[in-house]
Amino acid sequence: MKIESINIEAAVEKAKAMIELEQNLSPAFKSTIELLLMIVVLLSNRLNLNSNNSSKPPSSDPNRKKKKRTTGDNKPGGQKGHEGKTLQPVETPDVVEPLPLDESKLPPGQYREVGYEARQVIDLKITRWVTEYQAQILEDTNGKRYIATFPDGVDRRVQYGDQLKAHAIYLSQHQLIPYDRIREYFHDQAGIPISPGSIFNFNKEAFTRLETFEEIVKDRLASSPLCNVDETGINKNGKRYWLHCVSNADATCYYPHERRGGEAIDEMGILPRFNGVLCHDHWKPYFNYNCLHALCNAHHLRELERAWEQDNQDWAKDLKALLLVINKAVEQNGGKLPVDLSASFKNSYRDILKQGDIECPPPDEKSRKKGQRGRLKRSKARNLLERLGNYEQETLRFMDDPLVPFTNNRGENDIRMTKVHQKISGCFRSLDGAKMFCRIRSYLSTCRKNQVHASEALRLLLDGELPSFLSKS
Numbered sequence: 001m002k003i004e005s006i007n008i009e010a011a012v013e014k015a016k017a018m019i020e021l022e023q024n025l026s027p028a029f030k031s032t033i034e035l036l037l038m039i040v041v042l043l044s045n046r047l048n049l050n051s052n053n054s055s056k057p058p059s060s061d062p063n064r065k066k067k068k069r070t071t072g073d074n075k076p077g078g079q080k081g082h083e084g085k086t087l088q089p090v091e092t093p094d095v096v097e098p099l100p101l102d103e104s105k106l107p108p109g110q111y112r113e114v115g116y117e118a119r120q121v122i123d124l125k126i127t128r129w130v131t132e133y134q135a136q137i138l139e140d141t142n143g144k145r146y147i148a149t150f151p152d153g154v155d156r157r158v159q160y161g162d163q164l165k166a167h168a169i170y171l172s173q174h175q176l177i178p179y180d181r182i183r184e185y186f187h188d189q190a191g192i193p194i195s196p197g198s199i200f201n202f203n204k205e206a207f208t209r210l211e212t213f214e215e216i217v218k219d220r221l222a223s224s225p226l227c228n229v230d231e232t233g234i235n236k237n238g239k240r241y242w243l244h245c246v247s248n249a250d251a252t253c254y255y256p257h258e259r260r261g262g263e264a265i266d267e268m269g270i271l272p273r274f275n276g277v278l279c280h281d282h283w284k285p286y287f288n289y290n291c292l293h294a295l296c297n298a299h300h301l302r303e304l305e306r307a308w309e310q311d312n313q314d315w316a317k318d319l320k321a322l323l324l325v326i327n328k329a330v331e332q333n334g335g336k337l338p339v340d341l342s343a344s345f346k347n348s349y350r351d352i353l354k355q356g357d358i359e360c361p362p363p364d365e366k367s368r369k370k371g372q373r374g375r376l377k378r379s380k381a382r383n384l385l386e387r388l389g390n391y392e393q394e395t396l397r398f399m400d401d402p403l404v405p406f407t408n409n410r411g412e413n414d415i416r417m418t419k420v421h422q423k424i425s426g427c428f429r430s431l432d433g434a435k436m437f438c439r440i441r442s443y444l445s446t447c448r449k450n451q452v453h454a455s456e457a458l459r460l461l462l463d464g465e466l467p468s469f470l471s472k473s
Contacts (some may be wrong), residue, residue, distance in 0.1 A: 008040070008041065008385065009041070012040060015033075015037055016034070016037065018211075019033055019034070023171075030056055047305070048326065051468065056440065057239050074347060087122070089118070089120045090120060090122070109125070119223055119333055126190050128162075128190045128192050131161070133151065133154055135148040136147070147436045162193070162459070163435070164192070164462075165202045165205070166192075166455065166459050166462050168186070168194070168198075168199050168202050169202050169206050169440070170454055170455055170458055172202075172443065173203065173206075173437065173440045173441060174424070174444055174454045176417070176420060176421050176424050177427060178424065179196035179199045182194075183195060183196055183199070200433075203436050203440065204436060206436075206440050206458070206461060207435070207436040207439050207440060209464075210440065210442075210443050211463070213443050213446075213470060214439055214442065215255070216271055217251045217252070217253050217470075218253060218270050218444060220250070220251050221246050221251055221274070222269075222270050222271075223248070223273075223404055224248050224251075224276055225276040226248055226403045227247065227270075227274060227275050227277075228246075228247050228248065228279045228408050228410045228411030228414070229244075229246050229271070229408075229411055230245050230278045230281065230408065230411035230412055230414070231243065231415075232245075232415050232418060232419060234256060234418065234427075235422060235428065236428045236429075236430070236431060236434060237428070237429060237430070238427065241256055241258050241428075241431070241434065242256070242257055242259065242260040243256050243415070243418050243438065244256075244257065244264055244265060244268055245397045245414050245415045245418075246268070246271065247411060247414040247445075248410070249410070250449050250450060251446045251449065252414050252445035252446050252449070253442050254418065254442050255268040255294055256428075256431065256434035256437075256438050258431075259283075261285045261366055265285060265286075265289075271286075271289045271291075272289065274289065274291050275290070275291050276291060276292070277291065277293070277294050277397070277401065277404055278291050278292065278293050278294070279293075279294045279296065280408055280411070282296070282301050282387070282391070292400060293397075294394055294397040294401075294404045294405075295394045295395050295408075296408035296409075297395065297398070297405035297407055298406075298409060300320075300323065300388065300395065300406075301320055301323060301324075303380075303384050304316040304317070304323075304384070305320060306380070307380065307381040307384055308320070311360075311379065311381040313356065313359060313381045314355075314359060315353070315355045315359050315385070316356070316381065318352050318355070319352045321389070322348055322349060322367050326345050326396070327398070327445060329345070330398060330399055330406070330455050334402070335397070335402035336400060336401070336402045337399045337400065342399050342400055345396070346392070346396065349392065350392070353388060356385045357385065360381050360382050360385055361382075361384075362378065362382060362386075363378065363382075409451065414445060417441070417445075418437075418441070421437065443457065443461070444457060444458075446452060450469045451466065452469070
């Protein structure tokens, strides 16, 4: 590795050799120098990490350049034959304003009305809408009173309506706007007084109503032929918690827990019942579940890039190129390779790993220190090489099963908005708040995947219904 034409690795190795030649160094001083050299190597390796060779996001890349769009032959704008999206007039406008002609400005003569030319202005009117129910009271000759029945749910002298609640939940849980800014929005736009506590109660009501939904979505994911899983750290009042996600093309389920491992996954209640193919990023606890596994090759590509750039491993460069070629071949063959082509690619895969075994051999047993036990420490490149060899079937499963994707991008995309929430709000104040967020977001994400908009989904929920695609039948 080089930094400003300085070969860090060569310099460190030279320093180590010089230390070994010095006979008069005290053990403490020698250990200190070795520790400092190790820190230099670790820090220098981090300097060259970016989104292409690590899990760092593209936004953290220094001086990153956005890819320029290639200039094609088509002119700017809509192309011939494309489906237009021109704003269309409304058949039943809310207000009609006739515009009569000033006949005094017309030339002398006789005129008759033959029609009109219409133009519409589509605008937005945000206003408070109050419905007052006046229950009739009748009194008989004996003075006994009878009062008409109010509609279901109207049980207070003054209360918020379901449309307002749905709108507040939409802003809070879908658009991720903080409670106080939602309060300000209702006050400024519609003159409606609403407190952050009320918004919290609206979310709590939605959380309670979604208990049945959560049971349905967990059952569907557990019986699904393919699931994507991922987890990410969340902040609860300064304490590290974990948000777990299990999803597929039709459903999403989030779950918060103080643990990252099997205890949290078991409590979530999906994977212990799952028998399909589980796509993930090789986190070990997932292998404890009795199902098939498929590994995320986006992670492999980044790790191979790092091994090539920082460790000068030629086999890593070759294997990255091979994985990309295989993925393209899978796409060209409709998601599944012919048997002979699949076997050929597997042989190429194994040949590159054999090349890597020569180029990046395991540590020599002779290097074991006196009294040292256990497995000798491997380099990152060696660990990657052994993992790709031990998990060949899981790495290449996408070649032979059309259900299995090349990457775990679906799982990572489904969990991305929770990171946006953390950037906006900073943390959850309580575990109950995290659970509310996870269940409501699970519902909104699942509805979006089934072409039900968030506003409609929340309206149905507060009406005591669930979208038709969630029926248990």
